[in-house]
Amino acid sequence: MRNVGDPTPKENFLEVVIYGVERALWDALGKSSLAFTSRIGESLCEELEIKVCEENFVSIEEAVAAIGDALKELGILEDIHAQVDESQIRFRVKGCMLLPIEKRLQKEGIEPFICPIMNAAVYMLRRRLGVRAKLSDINVDVGRKTCEIVFEKL
Amino acid sequence: MKVLKAIIYGVEKALWDALGRGSLAFTPFIGENICEEMSNIFGKNIESSSLDELLEEMGHFYVEKLGFSESFDVKRGDSEFSIEVKGCSLLDVEERLIKDGVTPFICPLMNSVAYIVRKKLGVKSRIKSINVDPENRTCRLSFEILG
Numbered sequence: 001m002r003n004v005g006d007p008t009p010k011e012n013f014l015e016v017v018i019y020g021v022e023r024a025l026w027d028a029l030g031k032s033s034l035a036f037t038s039r040i041g042e043s044l045c046e047e048l049e050i051k052v053c054e055e056n057f058v059s060i061e062e063a064v065a066a067i068g069d070a071l072k073e074l075g076i077l078e079d080i081h082a083q084v085d086e087s088q089i090r091f092r093v094k095g096c097m098l099l100p101i102e103k104r105l106q107k108e109g110i111e112p113f114i115c116p117i118m119n120a121a122v123y124m125l126r127r128r129l130g131v132r133a134k135l136s137d138i139n140v141d142v143g144r145k146t147c148e149i150v151f152e153k154l
Numbered sequence: 155m156k157v158l159k160a161i162i163y164g165v166e167k168a169l170w171d172a173l174g175r176g177s178l179a180f181t182p183f184i185g186e187n188i189c190e191e192m193s194n195i196f197g198k199n200i201e202s203s204s205l206d207e208l209l210e211e212m213g214h215f216y217v218e219k220l221g222f223s224e225s226f227d228v229k230r231g232d233s234e235f236s237i238e239v240k241g242c243s244l245l246d247v248e249e250r251l252i253k254d255g256v257t258p259f260i261c262p263l264m265n266s267v268a269y270i271v272r273k274k275l276g277v278k279s280r281i282k283s284i285n286v287d288p289e290n291r292t293c294r295l296s297f298e299i300l301g
Contacts, residue, residue: 119164
């Protein structure tokens with residue numbers, strides 16, 4: 001399933017743990033779980049030392065490109081393309097390590113809120129550019145190993 | 155592993171910052187999902203009918219089958235039990251969280267034990283303490299049996 005190396009049994013198990021957390025929170029809090037997106041992004045940027053999260057950018061295009069490159073460098077995904085228009089920010093991701101989890105969550109009607117791309121992007125846009133964005137759509141294609149994440153600018 | 159551990163740390167820290175000790179309420183629910191997945195993915199169904207056997211079976215799964223920790227030793231009292239885990243794969247995450255003032259609530263061993271003890275034996279338990287000893291690479295999970 002994963003493009004960036006095969007998961008070891010331990011990694012596989014940690015993915016199960018992340019899935020378990022996401023589902024438990026969703027079952028208890030529903031859509032309110034999405035409120036954690038930015039906070040998780042903040043912790044994640046610190047923990048993974050994603051320095052671009054602390055840099056200043058003049059445009060959304062520049063910021064989302066930088067976060068995409070940083071995540072690619074960390075091996076979280078194989079490739080990412082961002083497109084920004086008046087009302088939306090659209091990420092097309094290939095080979096994300098959490099793709100199987102996202103697919104399962106989507107099948108179960110759960111809107112993912114633990115996704116490094118989503119978390120880091122939402123946090124960074126808010127913190128660095130004062131832009132608030134919320135997830136409006138996520139489409140996972142396990143066969144093609146791609147995921148499209150669409151944010152609506154608020 | 156590094157990224158997955160960072161995600162777990164990040165989620166735990168973010169939730170703790172927002173909900174404080176309320177986050178601990180998620181412990182058995184996370185455990186429920188993990189146990190379901192253990193059964194689906196790893197073919198592991200817990201069958202034991204006594205607390206001692208059940209804990210032994212869980213330890214066997216985590217140590218022998220998954221290699222998630224090096225050892226899993228249980229100490230039992232009348233109204234409490236503790237599990238000493240050596241070389242846990244998430245030891246560094248738990249250590250950092252405790253240093254940052256966060257009581258860990260995403261610990262697959264703790265989550266699955268809390269859930270499975272309740273589900274299989276009808277025994278409610280509560281985590282009393284988590285003590286991490288980085289020097290000896292051990293973690294002691296102490297549970298109180300309720301009711």
